Amino acid sequence: MNVYPYLAAMALTTYLIRVLPLSLFRKPIRSRFLRSFLYYVPYCCLTVMTFPAILTSTSSALSGGAALAAAVILALLGKSLIVVALSSSAAVLAVEWLLGIL
Amino acid sequence: MTNNWNEYKTGVLGGWPVGVGYFSVSFGFGAMAVAQGVKVLEATLISLTNMTSAGQFAGLTLIVAGAALWEMVLTQLVINSRYALMSLALSQRMGSKIGLLPRLIIAFFNTDEIFALAMAREQPLTVPYLLGLGLLPIAGWTLGTLCGGLAGSALPQSIRTALGVMLYGMFVAVVVPPAKQKRQVLWAVLLSMGLSALFAWMPVLNRLSQGLTIVVCTVAAAAACAALFPVKEEAAV
Numbered sequence: 001m002n003v004y005p006y007l008a009a010m011a012l013t014t015y016l017i018r019v020l021p022l023s024l025f026r027k028p029i030r031s032r033f034l035r036s037f038l039y040y041v042p043y044c045c046l047t048v049m050t051f052p053a054i055l056t057s058t059s060s061a062l063s064g065g066a067a068l069a070a071a072v073i074l075a076l077l078g079k080s081l082i083v084v085a086l087s088s089s090a091a092v093l094a095v096e097w098l099l100g101i102l
Numbered sequence: 103m104t105n106n107w108n109e110y111k112t113g114v115l116g117g118w119p120v121g122v123g124y125f126s127v128s129f130g131f132g133a134m135a136v137a138q139g140v141k142v143l144e145a146t147l148i149s150l151t152n153m154t155s156a157g158q159f160a161g162l163t164l165i166v167a168g169a170a171l172w173e174m175v176l177t178q179l180v181i182n183s184r185y186a187l188m189s190l191a192l193s194q195r196m197g198s199k200i201g202l203l204p205r206l207i208i209a210f211f212n213t214d215e216i217f218a219l220a221m222a223r224e225q226p227l228t229v230p231y232l233l234g235l236g237l238l239p240i241a242g243w244t245l246g247t248l249c250g251g252l253a254g255s256a257l258p259q260s261i262r263t264a265l266g267v268m269l270y271g272m273f274v275a276v277v278v279p280p281a282k283q284k285r286q287v288l289w290a291v292l293l294s295m296g297l298s299a300l301f302a303w304m305p306v307l308n309r310l311s312q313g314l315t316i317v318v319c320t321v322a323a324a325a326a327c328a329a330l331f332p333v334k335e336e337a338a339v
Contacts, residue, residue, distance in 0.1 A: 001168060003144040009171050010161045011151035013178040014185070019209035021189035023202055028190060036328035038187045040290045042214075043280070044323040045156055045181045046273040047294035048316050049163070052302045054270040058263050071271040075278035082126045088271030089264040096260060 063095040106230045113234020116223075120215045121238030125246035127155055130268030131162075132250025137266040138166045142251035149247035153211050153240065157182045159269060164313045173313040180317045188217040195220070196227050204229040211236040286331035294323040 029035055055064040067088035074084045128149050135145035140162065152158050160177050189212055196205070208229075216235055220227060254262050281288040297319040301307045310318065 001139070001165065003140060003148070003165055005171060006161065006165045006174055007144070007148055007151060009174045010148070010157065010178055013175045014152050014154055014157055014182050015210060017179065017182050018185045018189050018212045019206060021186045022193045022196075022209040022212065023205045025190070028194060029187060032332050033328050035187070036332045037324050038184050039333045040287075040324035040327045041180070041184050041320060042156065043277055043287055043290045044294040044327075045160070045316060045320040046277050047291045048298040048319040048323070049156065049159060050270045050273045050277075051295045052299055053163075054267060057267055057270065063263075064267070067267040067271065068274070071274035072278060075275045076282060078279065079275075081123065081272055081275045084275035085126070085130060085268040085271035088267045088274070092264040092267050093260065096263070 058092050059096060060099060062099065063092045066091040066095040106228075109228045110230040110234040113231040114237050115234075116219055116231075117216070117235045117238040120219065121242035123215070124239050124242035125249075127269070127272050128243045128246030129250035129253070130265065130272060131155065131158060132247035132252075133254035133262065133265035134159075134250075134269050135162055135247070136251045136254040137262050138162065140165065142248065142255060145251045146244060146248045150240070150244045153213055153243060154182055154185075155269075156273075159273075160313065160316050163316075167312050169311055169313045173311060177313045177317055180320055184214075185212060188212055188214070192217055192220060196232075200227070200229055204232070208232050208236070211240055213239065215239065286327060286333070289331065290323060290327040293326060294319060297323055 029038075051068070054068050055061045058064045058067065070091035071084050071088040074087045079087070131149065132142070132145050135148070136142060140148075148158055148161065152161070157178050160181050161174060164174050164177060189209060192208075192212060193205070216239055219235060220232060223231070250265070254265055257265070277287075277291055281291045298315070301310060301315045301319060
């Protein structure tokens with residue numbers, strides 16, 4: 001696959017989103033709906049990208065599910081970003097090792 | 103001159119913790135990218151030129167799926183739309199003294215975290231301070247991807263698979279704490295999960311490409327929540 005056309009499209013689009021409001025359009029957004037929409041976008045897109053994709057990202061839905069469960073539980077307990085991330089990796093290793101010996 | 107140098111140093115020091123955090127997140131991105139067949143150099147260049155976690159992750163999904171370029175543009179527009187709001191707010195905060203050229207440079211690295219640091223500063227924002235602020239986050243983000251990519255290519259398959267879920271874990275770590283605190287964020291997360299599951303598993307709906315699925319679900323869930331639970335004026339940024 002040729003990554004570079006995609007790279008250019010991604011980088012250019014992302015830069016334009018950032019640079020236009022900072023250079024040309026400098027008026028604040030007044031619409032409450034639009035402000036609220038933009039407030040929710042990060043939460044929604046991160047969730048959509050994570051679920052259910054995490055379940056199919058490993059060699060078995062069991063290990064993917066374990067990764068999700070470990071991350072949610074440790075995040076609920078208020079653990080830091082890196083601890084949560086490593087716990088999901090550890091869960092995959094543990095479950096796939098178990099599946100291998102069963 | 104000394105004043106400018108001091109401002110630059112203050113910025114660099116302020117960006118230090120963000121740089122370290124970015125290193126670990128982009129390590130996950132690099133590991134995931136090579137696990138899906140992207141070369142280490144390509145993954146590193148994506149990080150250097152994009153400076154955005156969610157956008158790059160979605161981009162990676164689209165690259166691997168061999169999506170159309172317009173789909174890539176649309177997906178980035180939706181996922182990164184929040185930066186427009188941040189740039190607007192930062193633009194107001196910078197005032198009229200800062201010229202066009204510095205704005206063109208600073209826009210490149212206006213990420214969630216750098217934006218938060220800049221907005222939280224009590225003293226007026228200066229160009230050397232803002233440029234300093236970007237230095238370590240850009241370095242951390244790029245080098246983290248490089249290291250993650252190298253580790254991902256060198257390690258055995260089982261470790262590679264395990265590292266590949268790190269980024270998902272990080273997304274969970276970003277979303278869960280606010281969802282625990284704020285009812286409206288919890289609804290946004292649950293609604294997004296439901297829609298996303300629908301588009302993954304329902305016949306007909308599951309034929310939509312992954313990029314468009316991200317766009318459609320994100321727009322639908324965020325619009326529904328904006329209509330049902332509009333946020334208060336100041337909280338929106």
